[in-house]
Amino acid sequence: MPRILPGVFAMAIIVVASNILVQYQLGNWLTWGALTYPVAFLVTDVMNRVYGTQAARRVVLAGFVTGVLCSLIAAGFDKTTLRIAIASGAAFLSAQLIDIAVFNQLRKYNWWLPPLAASLVGSVLDTAVFFSIAFAAELAPFFPNDDVSWANEQVPLLGSGPIMPLWVSLAVADWLVKLAQAVLALVPFRILVGNLIERRAQIN
Numbered sequence: 559m560p561r562i563l564p565g566v567f568a569m570a571i572i573v574v575a576s577n578i579l580v581q582y583q584l585g586n587w588l589t590w591g592a593l594t595y596p597v598a599f600l601v602t603d604v605m606n607r608v609y610g611t612q613a614a615r616r617v618v619l620a621g622f623v624t625g626v627l628c629s630l631i632a633a634g635f636d637k638t639t640l641r642i643a644i645a646s647g648a649a650f651l652s653a654q655l656i657d658i659a660v661f662n663q664l665r666k667y668n669w670w671l672p673p674l675a676a677s678l679v680g681s682v683l684d685t686a687v688f689f690s691i692a693f694a695a696e697l698a699p700f701f702p703n704d705d706v707s708w709a710n711e712q713v714p715l716l717g718s719g720p721i722m723p724l725w726v727s728l729a730v731a732d733w734l735v736k737l738a739q740a741v742l743a744l745v746p747f748r749i750l751v752g753n754l755i756e757r758r759a760q761i762n
Contacts (some may be wrong), residue, residue, distance in 0.1 A: 561609060562605060562609055562613045562617055562701055563602055563702075564607060565605040565613070565617040566616070566620040568601045569598060569601050569617050569620055569621035569624070569759030570596050570620060570621065570624045571603075572594055572595065572598050572601065572621070573598065573621045573624045573625045573628065573650075574624060574628060574697065575591075575594045576591040576594045576595040576598075577591070577625065578591075579591040579593070579594055580592075580595075581715075585688075587716060587727055587728055587730075588728075588731050588734075588735065589730035590612040592602060592666075592731075592732050592735045592736075593735065593739075596677075596681065596735065596736045596739040596740070596743070597642070597652070597743070598621060598654065599619075599654075599657055599677040599680055599681065599736075599739075599740065599743070600673075600739075600743040600746060600747060600750075601611075601613070601617060601675065602614050602617060602618055602654050602658060602661075603657065603661055603672070603673040603676060604747060604750045604751055604754070605617045605742075606658055606661050606662070606672075606677065607633050607661075607672070607673070607747075607751050608751055608754045608755060608758070609663075611658060611662055613656070614658050614661075615658060616672040618651070618655065618658070621650065621654070622647065622651050623648055623656075624666075625646060625647055626643075626647055627647060628668055629642075629643035629647065630643075632666070636692050639701070639703075639704045640701065640703070640704065641691070641697075641701040641704040641706070642692050644690045644691060644692035645687070645689075645692035646688060646692075646708065647686045648688075648691060649683075649685075649688035649691070650689050650756060652683055653680040653681070653683045653686055653687070654680065656676075656679055656680050656683050657677060657679065657680035658671075658677040660672070660675055660676040660679045660680070660745075661673065661676035664676070666704070667727070669748065669751075670744050670748075671690050671743065673739055673740075673743065673747050674741070674744060677736070677739075677740035677743065678706040678737065678740050681736035681737065681740060682735060684736070685733040685736065688728035688729075689725050689726075689728065689732070690751075692706070692709075692725070693703070693706045693709035693710065693711045693723070693725035693728075694723075694725070695723070703756050706725075708724070709723065709724050709725040709728070710723045710724065710725065711723065711724045712724075712739070713727065715730065716730060716731060
């Protein structure tokens, strides 16, 4: 357990920071939380590569517990809803676990393929699960106390595309950020993995 504590702390910090920053708008379609949240995939992939599947799952579980606690605290201050909390928890857990599964399937290939493919697949699932549960009008009967009518306003996709519910534009913008970060994260992934493996070799 001590060897993965840095990963646990990193994941907890990312989850807490994202829960705070999601309250602040960035342009028309994003929040500042959209910039910090995708780093969670980097942490999971580094832990998976260096310490293996079980270690990565423990780090993800720590992030999930942290996220649940953040949602409960936010609910106490009326800053979130049950629907958002469920969407956030379901998206995080499912996306991170599929990230680990995809990474393991591709582990034997070139160093860049497992983290890139895993992050891309995880990002698609994360975005789809969160935004559909949180805002889709079809799920409104399950959350009668949560008014998300604003997210279903019909607007041009990202301001210039076909007419769709507002939440679809928010989801697409969010996924595009995750896509960009999945590519950019290959650099710190390579550096962190190299440093951690070298450190383990020195200790052993």
